[in-house]
Amino acid sequence: MAEAHQAVAFQFTITPEGIDLRLSYQALSQIYLSGLRSWKKRISRMRNRVIKGVYPASPSSWLFVFIATLATLYTRFDLSMGLIAKIQEHLPVSRESVSVQAQAVVSVLVFSTLLWLSLILTLRFCLKVLLSYHRWLFEQHGRVSTTTKIWAILVRVLSGRNPLLYSYQTSLPCLPVPPIKNTLERYLESVRPLLSDTEFKRMTALAAQFEKTLGNRLQRYLKLKALWATNYVSDWWEEYIYLRGRGPIMVNSNYYGMDFLYVTPTAIQAARAGNTITALLLYRRKVNSEQLKPSRLPGTVVPLCAAQCERMFNTTRTPGLETDVLQHWQDSEFVAVYHQGRYFRLWVYNAGRLLSSREIEYQIQRILDDPSAPGPGESRLGALTAGDRVSWYNMRKQFFSSGVNKRSLDCIEKAAFFITLDDDEQGMKGDDPAGNLDRYAKSILHGKCYDRWFDKSFSIVVYKNGKNGLNAEHSWADAPTVAHLWEYTLATDAFQLGYTEDGHCKGEVDRSLPHPQRLTWDIPREVQEQVSKSLSVAQALADDVDCHVFPFRDFGKGRIKKLKISPDGFIQLALQLAYYRDRKTFCLTYEASMTRLFREGRTETVRSCSNESCAFVKAMERGEGVEQCRQLFRLAAVKHQNLYRLAMTGSGIDRHLFCLYVLSKYLGVESPFLTEVLSEPWHLSTSQTPVQQLELFDMKNYPDFISLGGGFGPVADDGYGVSYIIVGEDMINYHVSCKRSFADTDSHRFGGQIKQALLDILFVLTPIKTEEQDKKQQ
Incomplete structure (x- = not known):
């Protein structure tokens, strides 16, 4: 009852002397303070809308433009090239009621505001063009071109100071629709190591038939959607992959x-x-x-959606x-x-x-x-x-x-x-x-x-x-x-x-x-x-x-980077080797890559199983020489990095084919090629959880405060789900999942294969020191 009484702001009773009004000042105070908080939030949202609306400029820059324009007018230098005079002629005010000087100031006010808005749109367009440049991602580490250096300086200059969380949203480019020919070529290349010669020949014929007939028609519709939609993938991906699923989400x-x-x-x-x-x-x-x-792409000035x-x-x-x-x-x-x-x-x-x-x-x-x-x-x-x-x-x-x-x-x-x-x-x-x-x-x-x-x-x-x-x-x-x-x-x-x-x-x-x-x-x-x-x-x-969760502490990204190899590429190739040892075959592999370089971007698939990765795995299993395996590994790592970069920059395979498939369903037409592609199972589904805020954790003074990361369930009934997080320089945490009902998968066994694959690859990549080299180092 005490809580109920506190919730009542006032009570009244009618007596012979009149109405006895009893106010609860504590309750009224709480109502006032709660309302005050709501209004503060409304004002804050309005202020943020203004700041975002004029980004990459600032609201105070309007005053600078106005004063500068007014100053040029008094120095008899017409910055507007006659526009201010035209505006003054068409002002809807009486010349008798407003002085000529006041009319001039109002005209300058109108012109400077229009000029300021034009500059904002120009800056925003320039920033959008700059953020559409992705060639820097494909340059070798340590070999940055002059173009990229100039681009980075311009992005930093146009980004402004202290942007808000959503300041970059309108400046981010839209996700491009890749050419259908390129997507089909990359798809066929990705499935080549998984198909026999006969199966690959049949799939090539299906792809060619699709491109000549239905593909180009669907592509035109998709380009039309990309013209007006903020992102041609995200809404369909959210609806058809997630929200339309009728099975358990747990x-x-x-x-x-x-x-x-x-x-x-x-x-x-x-x-x-x-x-x-x-x-x-x-x-x-x-x-x-x-x-x-x-959020920005790690180590860069490039913002993410x-x-x-x-x-x-x-x-x-x-x-x-x-x-x-x-x-x-x-x-x-x-x-x-x-x-x-x-x-x-x-x-x-x-x-x-x-x-x-x-x-x-x-x-x-x-x-x-x-x-x-x-x-x-x-x-x-x-x-x-x-x-x-x-x-x-x-x-x-x-x-x-x-x-x-x-x-x-x-x-x-x-x-x-x-x-x-x-x-x-x-x-x-x-x-x-x-x-x-x-x-x-x-x-x-x-x-x-x-x-x-x-x-x-x-x-x-x-x-x-x-x-x-x-x-x-x-x-x-x-x-x-x-x-x-x-x-x-x-x-x-x-x-x-x-x-x-x-x-x-x-x-x-x-x-x-x-x-x-x-x-x-x-x-x-x-x-x-x-x-x-x-x-x-x-x-x-x-x-x-x-489920099987285990921290791998034999080495981490510090050791891998010394070998001048991408840690993610190293881990993905280890997963390919581990899966082949576990199941004695290769499989279609899903690695999640983000597309947040684009507005409303979500994910794209990196098909980590490639011709190059399979060649390396086979060489390892045949017991070929260390130097041969090392060369094949580096070729596979370079290929994987290129696939990852293509996925990040909107040139992936699977989201494009997915949208073409959705369009075919809307049009009521069947495509044997798309039906087969979209029904292929992902027996190995992988994802990296990156540590994004290293500044929040003091790994030197508090080394035990290490996050385990997270994981997910298996995507296929007969497959594995693998999530990993690279923590610090010397640790990688793994989360492996599969289904007990499928006898040929075992998360603990696969976890053991991952550990051994990591150690075997490191052994192959680590040069064996001779006695003379040891003496020189000493």
């Missing part, structure tokens, strides 16, 4: 991020949750105010009959919390003020100490988000569209993000650290299949021993965007917010804060039956996933 689509490998900042669950929530909300504040620095940040918070994927929908709300002042089968709404703002991490810890502890039991059907309700999408849509439409269920569901879907307070303990602990890491990965990936809300843009899991993790829904953004958020969260939690000596969050507590609100449900028998069905589907999927 494991199949969602991915995970893990905590520090060797340390846990505190063993107190509520304290870790308090700091984690605070760090996430501080990041959201930076995104909303656009004070987050724009930031569009994926827009739907990071307050976003939920809602189920549909044929396609899901991403719903995003402008703001949310609460998070949704799950603990022991109960759902809570936790307000993280009080009277317009963000709660301190200590206050959030206090509120989390209240949830942990809450003795109430789950309502009927409540504890496993989250399984609906883990099962197939049509069943969840039908339940949502019939039983969650009104009343108490809708209000509670709205609290979850409109929350900034979702938090699970898990009763398990996870991490690299105990007598079986390797096995515990594997169980930790599986726990974050799917949990108990009902204690996560897989529809949320991301969910945070905080375990009983203080370990944490992140589960992300894939449709709204790709892993690098979420990894940037998670890096900031871990670093802010450990190094900025910190903990007291006894493991609690720092700060003071306002103990008059209202209790977290328990969400209530009315779950009928039909919903409970569907929850059981969805849970059985999700449980079978979760039980089938085999």
Whole structure:
């Protein structure tokens, strides 16, 4: 009752003496402060719109142009070449009411504003042209051309100072549509090592027939789309690859991020949750105010598209009959919390003020100490988000569209993000650290299949021993965007917010804060039956996933760079060698590459299995000489780097063919070539999670604060999913997944093959020192 009274701003009773009005000044104060915060955010958004609207110039530059124009007028030098006089003649003002001098000033004002806007458009166009230049990516390291040097200087000059998060968006080039002939040639080259001579001849004939007949027609439509669409791939990719999938998104689509490998900042669950929530909300504040620095290609001045940040918070994927929908709300002042089968709404703002991490810890502890039991059907309700999408849509439409269920569901879907307070303990602990890491990965990936809300843009899991993790829904953004958020969260939690000596969050507590609100449900028998069905589907999927996580510490990118080889190319060729040893064959390999050099860019596929990589692997397995293997490796590494650069610069294969396939479906025509290409399985799906904010981590003074990175489930039933993160100079963390139901795959066996392949390749590439060389070095 105390919380209910605090929520009432005023009360009144009618007495014989009149109306007795009793105001709650505390409640009115909170209403005022909350409204003040909302208006401050509106003003901040308006200010940011102005700054972005005039970028790469600044609002203050208008005053400079106006004063300069006015000064030239008084020096009798007409900068406008008669335009100011023309404007003065056509001013809609009476000459009797306004002096000639005032008219001149107004004319200068109009002209200088038009000139200023013209300069902005010109600068923006020039920057867009400069950012369309990608030849620098293909130049050898240390051999930068004069053209590229001049280009880099111009980009730096035109980029302005202190750009906002979204300042570059309108200056980024659009993704180009590659020539269909080039795409088909690269496709045929990519499948050559996987096909017999007869199969390759047949596929070549299919490709030629497609190009001559349907291909050019589809290409014209695609170019037409590219003329008016911001990105000709992204909307179709989001809809058809993610949102139209009717199967479970748990494991199949969602991915995970893990905590520090060797340390846990505190063993107190509520304290870790308090700091984690605070760090996430501080990041959201930076995104909303656009004070987050724009991401750039590492080591360059080239900006990357930031569009994926827009739907990071307050976003939920809602189920549909044929396609899901991403719903995003402008703001949310609460998070949704799950603990022991109960759902809570936790307000993280009080009277317009963000709660301190200590206050959030206090509120989390209240949830942990809450003795109430789950309502009927409540504890496993989250399984609906883990099962197939049509069943969840039908339940949502019939039983969650009104009343108490809708209000509670709205609290979850409109929350900034979702938090699970898990009763398990996870991490690299105990007598079986390797096995515990594997169980930790599986726990974050799917949990108990009902204690996560897989529809949320991301969910945070905080375990009983203080370990944490992140589960992300894939449709709204790709892993690098979420990894940037998670890096900031871990670093802010450990190094900025910190903990007291006894493991609690720092700060003071306002103990008059209202209790977290328990969400209530009315779950009928039909919903409970569907929850059981969805849970059985999700449980079978979760039980089938085999995860293996291991840190490789024999060497890292420091040793690889000394050999003058790209670390990513080295790792990808090691994966090719490992897969061949594991399955005695080559396979179509998917490596994710980003296309965020372009506006609204997402990913492209690098087909890492090439003629060159296969030649190297065969030479290794035949036991050919070290020098021969070394030469073949370098050829394969150069080929891989070229493929990666082509994918980054819009000349990839798969997104182009995917869009042509979508167009063929819209036109109602069948293409045997496209049907076969789009049905080819990716038996090896790989992805690198790059460390993007090295400045946040002090690897020298705090070497144990190393992130494990994250991973994902297998893409093919008979294949492997491999994610890796290069940490520091001497460590690479791997996440391997496959399905237990397929007898020929084993994540632990494949992990062992990866380790051995890395060591074998390093041995081949490391020159053997002679005694004379040793004496010279001494």
